[in-house]
Amino acid sequence: MVTAYDWWSGSLADSAGVDCVLVGDSLAMVVAGRETTLSATIEQMIYHGEIVSRAVQRAIVFVDLPFPLQHLGVGKAIESAARILQETGCQAIKLEGTSGQQDVIAGIVEAGIPVMAHVGLRPGSTSTRRISNPKRQRTTSRRCGSGRSSRCMRCCT
Numbered sequence: 001m002v003t004a005y006d007w008w009s010g011s012l013a014d015s016a017g018v019d020c021v022l023v024g025d026s027l028a029m030v031v032a033g034r035e036t037t038l039s040a041t042i043e044q045m046i047y048h049g050e051i052v053s054r055a056v057q058r059a060i061v062f063v064d065l066p067f068p069l070q071h072l073g074v075g076k077a078i079e080s081a082a083r084i085l086q087e088t089g090c091q092a093i094k095l096e097g098t099s100g101q102q103d104v105i106a107g108i109v110e111a112g113i114p115v116m117a118h119v120g121l122r123p124g125s126t127s128t129r130r131i132s133n134p135k136r137q138r139t140t141s142r143r144c145g146s147g148r149s150s151r152c153m154r155c156c157t
Contacts, residue, residue: 001062005031005048010055021056022094023049025064040066042080049088061090062116070095074107081113092116 001020004010005027013021025040027048032039049063069080081093093108095101097117108115 004052004055007051007055010052010061014056014059018059020060020062021052023052023061023063023088023090024094025066038067040064042066042069042083046084046087049084049090053089060092061088062092062094063088063090065093065095067096070101070104074104077104078107078111078113081108081115082111085113094118 001022002009002013002016002018003022003024003026004013005023010021023045025037025045027044028034028037028040031048032044034040045063045066049061053061063084065077065081065084070077077095081095084090084093092114094116095105095108095118097105101117105115105117
């Protein structure tokens with residue numbers, strides 16, 4: 001699986017033979033420069049999802065159900081997932097699988113919407129809240145003392 005946010009990256013991933021392309025809520029950080037993924041809106045997901053879906057001819061396209069839509073009840077989650085599926089042309093919805101979300105996932109599936117629940121690092125979950133901004137993790141290299149704000153290409157890669 002590769003993440004794509006636009007026609008070019010979706011097309012490139014598809015032509016490289018990737019089986020699944022994700023339009024992730026990480027677009028809030030990667031595309032919009034936000035501090036967290038929490039600010040991704042359903043409108044942004046639909047906009048980018050539709051573009052990527054047009055670009056991808058072979059791979060399965062998943063679009064994230066952005067926070068907090070899966071936490072607002074089964075009905076709201078189904079309505080939001082259906083809207084994403086209909087307006088983007090994607091093949092499935094991705095959401096963060098947290099404990100207590102079984103009813104939401106079951107409801108979306110029962111509504112005939114393919115869903116992939118992801119576990120592991122869950123930046124949109126209320127307990128995790130966010131993933132760190134990579135800009136804040138840049139520090140001077142301790143290996144070579146280059147003084148650069150990121151790792152040098154010679155010994156710190």
